[in-house]
Amino acid sequence: MSVLFSVLTLGCLLLVNQVASEDKAVSYSGYQVWTITTSSEEENQIVLNLRQVYGLDVWQWQESTNAATDVLVPPNISSELKFKLNEANISYVVKIADLQSAINDENPNASSSSLGTKAAHNMDWTSYHRLDDIYGYLNYLAVTYPNLVELINVGTSYENRSLYLVRISNATAPDTQPAVWIDGGFHAREWISPALATYIIQQIVEEPANAKLLNNIDWYIMPVVNPDGYEYSHVRRRLWRKTRSMTTSARCIGVDPNRNFDFKWGGAGSSSNPCSEVFKGSKAFSEVETVAYSQYIMSKSKQIKLYLTLHSCGQKLLIPWGYDREYPSNFNDMMELGQCAASKFKLYKYGVGNKVDLLYRAAGNAADWAKSIGIEYVYTVELPTTSFIVPAYNILPITRDFFPAIDVFATKIATLTV
Numbered sequence: 155m156s157v158l159f160s161v162l163t164l165g166c167l168l169l170v171n172q173v174a175s176e177d178k179a180v181s182y183s184g185y186q187v188w189t190i191t192t193s194s195e196e197e198n199q200i201v202l203n204l205r206q207v208y209g210l211d212v213w214q215w216q217e218s219t220n221a222a223t224d225v226l227v228p229p230n231i232s233s234e235l236k237f238k239l240n241e242a243n244i245s246y247v248v249k250i251a252d253l254q255s256a257i258n259d260e261n262p263n264a265s266s267s268s269l270g271t272k273a274a275h276n277m278d279w280t281s282y283h284r285l286d287d288i289y290g291y292l293n294y295l296a297v298t299y300p301n302l303v304e305l306i307n308v309g310t311s312y313e314n315r316s317l318y319l320v321r322i323s324n325a326t327a328p329d330t331q332p333a334v335w336i337d338g339g340f341h342a343r344e345w346i347s348p349a350l351a352t353y354i355i356q357q358i359v360e361e362p363a364n365a366k367l368l369n370n371i372d373w374y375i376m377p378v379v380n381p382d383g384y385e386y387s388h389v390r391r392r393l394w395r396k397t398r399s400m401t402t403s404a405r406c407i408g409v410d411p412n413r414n415f416d417f418k419w420g421g422a423g424s425s426s427n428p429c430s431e432v433f434k435g436s437k438a439f440s441e442v443e444t445v446a447y448s449q450y451i452m453s454k455s456k457q458i459k460l461y462l463t464l465h466s467c468g469q470k471l472l473i474p475w476g477y478d479r480e481y482p483s484n485f486n487d488m489m490e491l492g493q494c495a496a497s498k499f500k501l502y503k504y505g506v507g508n509k510v511d512l513l514y515r516a517a518g519n520a521a522d523w524a525k526s527i528g529i530e531y532v533y534t535v536e537l538p539t540t541s542f543i544v545p546a547y548n549i550l551p552i553t554r555d556f557f558p559a560i561d562v563f564a565t566k567i568a569t570l571t572v
Contacts (some may be wrong), residue, residue: 159168180391182257182546184229187213187250187541189241191222200242206237211393211431213541214468217514221515224249224541226393249541256543257392263546274298274347279353279553281546285315285385287330288352288377292320295359302368303359309446311382312399317446319376322358324368332570333372333457334563335529337447338464340412340520342383342394343542346552347464350537351377353553367561370568374454380411380443393542397441401428409435412465413518415442422515434518447520452527459570460563461524466544468513468536469504471496474525476509476534477517488531491566495559502538502555509534530570531563 175176192198201223208231213224227235230540239246252255263281277283277291296305303323312318325331338347349416355375358367367373378384382398396408406429412417416438420426439445451458471492474482482488485508492506505512509521513536516522525532537552544552 175457179389182253182392185253186227186229186232186248187224187253188227188235188246189222189224189249190244190246192244197242197244200244201414204235204238216512216515217510228251228436250543253543254438256541259545260543261546277352277356279349279356279549282349282549283352283389284388285378288297288348289316289318291352292318292355292377295320295355301361306450308376308450308513310444311380311443312397312441313382315381315385317376317379317381317443319374319450320355320377322355322373323371324367325372329372329454329457330572331370331372331457332453332459332567332572333374334460334462335374335376335451335454335458336462336568337376337379339376339378339380339384340463341410341465342380342387343392343395344466344537345384345387345542346466346537346539346544346549348377349549350464350514350553350556351375353549354557357557357560365545367564371564372457373457373489376447379447382443383408395431396433397443399441401433403428405429406433409433409441411441411444412520413516414439414441415448415518415520415523417518418475421477421515423476423515424517432516438518444520448523451524455527457528457572458529459567460533461529462533462535462563463524464535464537466537467539467541469502469538470512470534470536471504471506472509472512472521472534472536473507473524474509474532476513476515476519476522478506478515479510481508482525484530488533491531491563492533495562498558498562499555501551504538532564 190201192201211226212227215223261282275291275294278288285341292305295303302322302324306319306321307316325539336351338351357364358373380397383394383396386398387394396410398408401407410432413434419438420434425432427433435441473488494502496506521532521534
C-alpha cells in the first residue's frame with residue numbers, strides 16, 4: 155500500500171469534520187500552512203504518522219522519497235506538532251502565518267464589480283465571482299453572440315443548481331469538427347480554475363485577434379463542474395472541496411467528484427471514508443454532477459479530441475494514467491504536445507509528465523476516465539499557485555500566461571478529423 159493511499163484512506167480530515175453554524179462562515183483565524191520537507195523514507199513515515207494522528211489537511215504532496223508536504227495546521231495542535239517535528243529533526247517552514255488573514259485579503263474587490271451598474275454582465279478577471287455572475291456571463295454571451303455561443307444545461311446538481319457549459323463554434327453543421335473540452339471547478343476551493351475557464355471563453359468569443367481559434371474547431375467549456383461546493387466555499391467554508399450530497403455520515407457530507415468516475419474507481423489515492431477529502435462515494439458515479447458530466451462528454455466523445463481539466467495547485471500538465479504508474483499507448487505524443495504548450499508559458503514554468511510520476515496516485519479521476527473512453531489528448535492542469543488561497547491580483551497574470559498554450563493545442567486539434 156503506497157504512503158499516499160494510506161494517508162488518504164486513513165485520514166479523517168479535520169476541516170471536513172469541523173462543525174460550523176449554517177448562518178455564518180467558518181473562521182480560519184490562527185490556522186497556518188506549513189511546508190514540511192523530508193529527506194528519507196524514514197522521515198516520510200514519521201510525517202505520514204503525524205498526518206494520521208492529527209488529521210492534517212494536506213494541501214500539496216508528491217509521491218517521492220524526498221518531498222515537501224504542505225499541511226494546514228490548526229492552532230490547537232501547533233505547539234505539539236512543532237515539538238514532534240523538532241524531536242525527529244524534520245525541517246519545516248511556515249508558508250502562511252494566519253490563514254484567515256490570507257482569506258480576507260484574497261478577494262478584496264468582490265463587491266465592487268459591475269454589479270448595480272448598467273453593464274450587461276458582472277464578470278471581470280480582477281476578482282473572483284460567485285456562480286450567478288459566472289452563469290450570467292455565459293447567458294450574456296449566448297444572447298449577444300447567438301451564431302457563435304450556445305448555452306447548454308447538461309443537468310442539475312444535488313442542490314438543484316444548473317450544470318451549464320457553453321459550446322463555441324462557427325460551424326454550419328453541428329458535430330462535424332474536432333472539439334476541445336475544458337472544465338474547471340471540480341474542487342470547490344480551487345477558485346482560480348473557473349477564473350481561467352471563463353477567461354478562455356472571453357478570449358475566444360470576444361477578442362477578434364483570436365478568431366483563428368474558431369477555424370475547424372468546436373469548443374465545449376464548463377467553468378464550474380461542482381456548483382454546490384463552489385457556492386459553499388464562497389459563503390460558508392472557504393476550503394470546502396467536495397460536492398454537497400449526503401453520505402452515510404451525518405457530519406461528513408460530500409464526495410470528491412474527481413474520485414467518483416467509473417474507471418479504476420476505488421483504487422489508490424481514494425478513500426471509502428466519508429470524512430476524507432478524497433472520499434470516492436458509495437459507488438462509481440454516485441454523484442448527479444459526475445453522471446451529467448460524463449453522459450454529455452460520452453455523447454460527444456467521437457468529436458472531442460482534446461480534454462483539459464483545470465485544477466490547482468502545482469504548476470504541472472499531468473498526463474494519464476493516474477490510477478497507477480502506467481502509461482497510455484500515445485504517451486510520447488501527449489508529452490510532445492504538452493511540452494510544446496508549456497514552452498509558451500513565460501511567467502511560470504510548468505512540469506509536464508505522468509500524473510503519478512509528478513504528483514500522486516488518484517484512482518477514479520475524471521482525466522483517466524476521459525482517456526479510457528478514447529479521447530486522444532488528455533491533460534490535468536495544475537495551475538501555478540502555491541496554495542488554494544490565490545490573491546485576486548494573480549488572476550490576470552496566471553490566465554494571460556496560460557492562454558498562448560491554447561493556441562498550441564488548437565493548432566494540433568484542427569488537423570484532426572472526426
